[in-house]
Amino acid sequence: MINNNPIGVFDSGIGGTSIWSAIHDLLPNEKTIYLADSKNAPYGQKSKDEIVDLSKKNVEFLLENNCKLIVVACNTATTNAIFELREAYDVPFVGIEPAIKPAANNSQTQVIGILATKGTLNSELFNKTAEMFQHTTIIEQVGHGLVQLIEDGNLYSPEMTQLLESYLQPMIEANIDYLVLGCSHYPYLIPQIKKILPDHIKIIDSGEAVARQTKNLLRDKVGFSDSTENDPVFYVNSNPKVLESILEHKYPVIRKDF
CATH class of the missing domain: 3.40.50.1860 (Rossmann fold)
Structure with a gap:
């Protein structure tokens, strides 16, 4: 056809x-x-x-x-x-939508992190998906300010680095081994995210x-x-x-x- x-x-x-x-x-x-x-x-x-x-x-x-x-x-x-x-x-x-399934199914620590917008994390669809993986601890973090910085062309600004460190450090301390990027803007942050995360933490986008x-x-x-x-x-x-x-x-x- x-x-x-x-x-x-x-x-x-x-x-x-x-x-x-x-x-x-x-x-x-x-x-x-x-x-x-x-x-x-x-x-x-x-x-x-x-x-x-x-x-x-x-x-x-x-x-x-x-x-x-x-x-x-x-x-x-x-x-x-x-x-x-x-x-x-x-x-x-x-x-x-956030790729929770591959992260949860492959996680060795059974702890995964999700960085997403407030609208995504509060949505009915997201919560229905998350409920399917009750044996996995999901650390949710709203990426306040990230999209606006990207839209303004401030991808590599000190403010961006500071925000990412504040959002990711608690996830590292919680022993995540997968980070799910729950916003289509966030793959552009992968080079900076990799500088913050330990090497064993895998990053997934959709x-x-x-x-x-x-x-x-x-x-x-x-x-x-x-x-x-x-x-x-x-x-x-x-x-x-x-x-x-x-x-x-x-x-x-x-x-x-x-």
Whole structure:
């Protein structure tokens, strides 16, 4: 089955480009449209109703651009709005949620850490997932301030280092052997996180799993592209410079109010 329409990807800002990158690496022949709602970032401090409304707005923008499948590349939007999106729109969705299962199943200490937004950790979906692993101690930490620093282009600032140390040190003391990154922005912090964590603590994010699920949906339901016109398109509704920098200036970024 051939379907040359693009894959849509949205996030509360630039963080979902970590998910987009995994999809692009696995499916290089697919055209993608990435939507960064940076004007409204971070979603993690907003109410469920606000998150649902913003997510629907993003989906409608992507559907107007004929997207055949939509990846919700935001943990907070997935855990708070994915059910509402699937009910409201007749298009396949791929969500992203913290990778608790592989961490809990592989942990030797039976203690894992999760760094995520308040919106994700408070969501019903997250708590239902966490309840499945009652033999594992889950150390939850809200990453207050991390998303905003990334969105502001302060990835390597002293403030970022200080925040990460304050969030991770209690997890180290609690004897975690896996750290789950529960926000699509956080993979950009991995180089700094590795400087803080002991070598035996493994870091897990959801990018590759989301890319594999996207591929499975294309194969089973939607159809792959056979077009040679597959340059990605990036939209943002705030200053494009940070997104351009994250993309290493490889692709143009279009500023658009939405």
